Amino acid sequence: MSLPLLPGRTCGGCVECCRVIPLDLPELAKPTGQLCAYCVNDAGCSVHEVRPQTCRIWFCLWRAVELSDDWRPDRSGVIVRPDGVEDGVITLYVVRPSDFLGSMDFFATVAGWIAEGVEVALSIPGPVGTYPARAVVTGWLRPAVEDADPADFLARTLRALDRLGEHDFQPDGFETRYAVV
Structure with a gap:
């Protein structure tokens, strides 16, 4: 899925997607969670002009939705993933817990x-x-939303993240391969 991007909003030095997104392409393969070898930390892609199509069209929702600059993944620790949006689900991929969650x-x-x-x-x-762990938590968070209780919301969010951490993570099976020309 490709959403229109907000004018003037760029990734800047954020490279979170270059780390978390698994790739298994003929010209580039890397396991989930491994920083792409073409990525320069805090700068971006060193093969930007010839990067694979997958890298050209995948953007987090911070690039496409009116969210504050605090939501930028390298600042917030949260990647708002685009997959599932067409089905009414927003996935908050918490790369690392941060004060932003509170x-x-x-x-x-x-x-x-x-x-x-929205789920x-x-x-x-x-x-x-x-592969990452993922769970729809709308029902779990709803009581804190209905009570307008940010402290309970944070506690429920952190409990859900702890539970996800108990997940039996499955190997993605991707072998590292770099051949972008």
Whole structure:
């Protein structure tokens, strides 16, 4: 799925997708959670002009939806994934827990989505080379949303992330291969 991007919003130094997205292409393969060898930390892709099509069209929703700059994945620790949006599900891939999860911005935005009937899923990475864990948590978060209780919302979010951490992470089976020309 390709959404129109917000004008003037660029990845900048954020390279989170270059780490978390698994790739198994003829010209580029890397396990989930491994930083792409073509990626320069805090700068971006060193083969940007000839990068694979998959890399050209995949963008987190921070690039396409009106979210504050605090939501940029390298700042927030959260990648808002585009997959599932067409089915009414927003997946919050928590790369690393941060203070952002306890912010009013996070609470108000996610509570707004839930109030509008959008399903919300949380996801976390496993060890390098394994698929992430993911669960729809709308029903679990709803009581805190209905009570307008950010503290309970944060506690429920953190409990859900802890439970996801108990997941039996499955290997992705991708062998590293770099051949972009």
